[in-house]
Amino acid sequence: MAATLTRRRLLSLLIAGASLALATAPLPGLRRPLVVAVGSELAGAMAELEPLFERRHGGIDLAWRVQGSQDMVNRAREEGPERPRVLIPANRDLLGQLATELRAQVGAPAFLQAPVPVARTLLVAVAWPERVQKLFPDGRFSWPLLRRAAAAGQWGVLGAPESWGSFDLRSSDPMRSNSGQLSLALWCQDGNGGGRGAAGDTGDCAAALRRAVYRPARSTDILLQEFISGGPNEGDLALVYEASALARQGEAGRQRPGGYVLLFPNPTIETVLAAAVLRGEAAGRAEDGERFVAFLLSPEGQGVLTRLGFRGADGGGGSPAARGVKRLPPPSPEQREELLRLWQQAG
Secondary structure (H helix, E strand, O other): OHHHHHHHHHHHHHHHHHHHHHHHOOOOOOOEEEEEEEOHHHHHHHHHHHHHHHHHOOOEEEEEEEOOHHHHHHHHOOOOOOOEOEEEOOOHHHHHHHHHHHHHHHOOOOEOOOOEEEEEEEEEEEEOHHHHHHHOOOOOOOHHHHHHHHHHOEHHHHOOOHHHOEOOEEOEOOOOOHHHHHHHHHHHHOOOOOOOOHHHOHHHHHHHHHHHEOOOEOOHHHHHHHHHHHHHHHOOEEEEEHHHHHHOHHHHHHHOOOOOEEEOOOOEEEEEEEEEEEOOOOEOOHHHHHHHHHHHHOHHHHHHHHHOOOEEOOOOEOOHHHOOOOEEOOOOHHHHHHHHHHHHHHO
């Protein structure tokens, strides 16, 4: 009799435990969706962050979309059920501009909280070793020498083998991508020997860059993929993010003997990746968006980002070769609009 009662109590406990597990564990297909938009530089990190986050928050089904940073904020102006709940462009200033525009439209704050920095990275150049030797004899990046090569157009004019053909500079499209905007700003800042717009030459240098850039890519990561897969025939030097260059350095080495060389322009621009949770209609709950942002700032989230080449939210990490390189702020919204206008005119 006692044994029977013990078995019944044990069975009751098992049933209660199973009921509790079913009540607390999300059923397949019933997890809450959360859509996050990220710049292409974060694609590799998101592949690792997604399962880690979902393991901590089993009721959330995290989905992420890769978009050019400028594309991202342009699309976020249209409220609707498909709009991502969390935005993480490559430049937090884009979020500030979006917040101003949306507040003017609806008369209320665009975000639950002010955008939060989650990582940082620098604009750098990658180039094939033999190209670096001819382009920068001392091994250090130089805007004047890069402009000289772009103006020459052909490697033969620069004393390189005629078989190298045309000099092909690669950059992302400033109309769609933050790295393209930073490249344009630096080209017109330092390559002209003066500040942005110095001596009225900004329009000329924007046109010069547009002529020099071979097939502007819609995002930084797509640009780097094309640069690696195409090799010297598809580009001699590309302007990309430090994090993207470090993340794909191994891939470049496997596909091309010696891989590419990472060069730090001096000055360069440090861009801050910030996350913001949108108010209003969007794909996912606002509180789930806040949970994801908090996860990115946790030691686990920051560990993934710094391991993959990003500098942390506090600026730590990255390549030691960048020590001593002057870092400029990104162009202001007014400067960016003027540069984009000149880029469009040049086309």
